[in-house]
Amino acid sequence: MEYHYKTRCLDLKQTLESGQCFRWRKQDDGSYVGIAGSHVLKISQVRDGALLTVSNKEDADYWLKYFDSETDYEAVIKQFSADKTLGEAARENSGIRILRQEPFETLISFIISQNNNIPRITGIISRLCENFGERISDEYGGMWTFPDAGRLAALSPEDLAPLRAGFRVRYILDASVKVADGTIDLDSIYDMSYDDGKAYLKTITGVGDKVADCVLLFAYHKTSAFPTDVWIKRIVAEYYSDGLPECMGEYKGIAQQYLFEYFRKHSSAT
DNA sequence: GCTCAGGCAGGCT
DNA sequence: AGCCTGCCTGAG
Numbered sequence: 285m286e287y288h289y290k291t292r293c294l295d296l297k298q299t300l301e302s303g304q305c306f307r308w309r310k311q312d313d314g315s316y317v318g319i320a321g322s323h324v325l326k327i328s329q330v331r332d333g334a335l336l337t338v339s340n341k342e343d344a345d346y347w348l349k350y351f352d353s354e355t356d357y358e359a360v361i362k363q364f365s366a367d368k369t370l371g372e373a374a375r376e377n378s379g380i381r382i383l384r385q386e387p388f389e390t391l392i393s394f395i396i397s398q399n400n401n402i403p404r405i406t407g408i409i410s411r412l413c414e415n416f417g418e419r420i421s422d423e424y425g426g427m428w429t430f431p432d433a434g435r436l437a438a439l440s441p442e443d444l445a446p447l448r449a450g451f452r453v454r455y456i457l458d459a460s461v462k463v464a465d466g467t468i469d470l471d472s473i474y475d476m477s478y479d480d481g482k483a484y485l486k487t488i489t490g491v492g493d494k495v496a497d498c499v500l501l502f503a504y505h506k507t508s509a510f511p512t513d514v515w516i517k518r519i520v521a522e523y524y525s526d527g528l529p530e531c532m533g534e535y536k537g538i539a540q541q542y543l544f545e546y547f548r549k550h551s552s553a554t
Numbered sequence: 555g556c557t558c559a560g561g562c563a564g565g566c567t
Numbered sequence: 568a569g570c571c572t573g574c575c576t577g578a579g
Contacts, residue, residue, distance in 0.1 A: 398560085490563085491562085
């Protein structure tokens, strides 16, 4: 039995190709196929939203939460309109959602992302899953889970050599060991403040300000996080050298995503 | 050969 | 607390 659900105002390209996630594949028919935890989803863009196709209702609940269906983005965009640049960026990218991803996968993914480019990040993560994850479906050429911390913690740097992740391998292992042995309890971060969560994540080798902010925003939905990469640094220097606008409020992370997309679109076009 | 890619650790002042 | 510098790897 297949169930279909529709979410409004979700733009798949804006959301799934924005660099907050790395495991969605675009199909020839334009739909996207993804996996999170042990949930597999095919999702298609329709005129005024996105259409989810799932095989049971538990999956539907999972994915609606993953796509952050509860947050009122229209209200956030309205709030952002007090600033000219941010308002423009937000309206142009109004289909962006800040995903609620699996913490461990998000942590490892952004550790891998450092000093790296998106195609390579994607390749390393898919090799990680195909080598050490579990093949839970034969659909779409095979779907692999993201390996859990215990599995990775048992591996050696040599085992991870096929990933070609370079110097990041020891960071991946440090994070996995700390999560597997309980030094880091990822679930506890849901209840932490932004500052506490950040300090806690930074006790992992290979996790600095940027990686911690990405994990806090893209897994825990802590919208106070404002991941600052080279692109954002440039736009802040150009438009907000006197400080971020007041209207960002508690949603600086959402603002960051709008600005990132806006800036990237308008500079790559030149 | 070189630079750059959504940074970070380690060492220095 | 703020500045360097090196770093695996692969594409341009």
